[in-house]
């Protein structure tokens with residue numbers, strides 16, 4: 001299997017086949033993120049992806065779940081996702097779910113018809129770092145969307161029958177906005193009804209903008 005750079009996955013994908021289809025992240029601007037400081041975004045060649053699927057079929061023929069790598073693999077357009085999904089099903093007949101990290105922008109770039117087509121190919125669970133439902137927090141974190149935009153796009157996933165886990169950063173609003181941040185985030189969750197919520201507390205590692213902000217007070 002070909003893997004370039006650090007490979008990230010949610011903890012609950014520990015038993016999934018990790019298939020790299022992109023490198024880096026197409027957004028790569030979130031203030032707290034230090035995942036791809038010097039890895040330019042790139043789509044992996046289809047030839048390499050198909051070679052990896054063929055290799056996986058000889059090593060792990062019974063795999064039921066595939067997680068597409070890396071930071072926002074859902075950036076791939078519907079035609080590319082369809083080609084990858086069809087190849088997976090052709091070579092790994094037991095696969096039921098194809099999952100990946102997705103951003104709100106990745107959903108927005110797809111039509112309703114695209115989303116339904118993708119869902120019908122087994123791409124039916126996404127992992128989305130929405131982080132907060134409070135606009136000022138989203139802006140500070142440089143997520144690139146408002147709370148209402150996130151809700152609109154997540155409801156489009158609901159319509160298409162695509163499940164998703166929402167990742168939330170506890171404390172993302174800072175001390176001053178902690179209550180408002182919690183309430184607005186709860187509102188977003190209640191309106192969209194993800195199948196799972198993954199909570200992480202705010203932390204900043206060297207290499208991200210937030211770390212520099214914290215160091216400077």
Ligand code: SF4
Nearest residue numbers: 025028029030033071
């Ligand atoms: S979308 Fe995800 S991977 Fe990309 S910069 Fe933001 S947190 Fe990092």
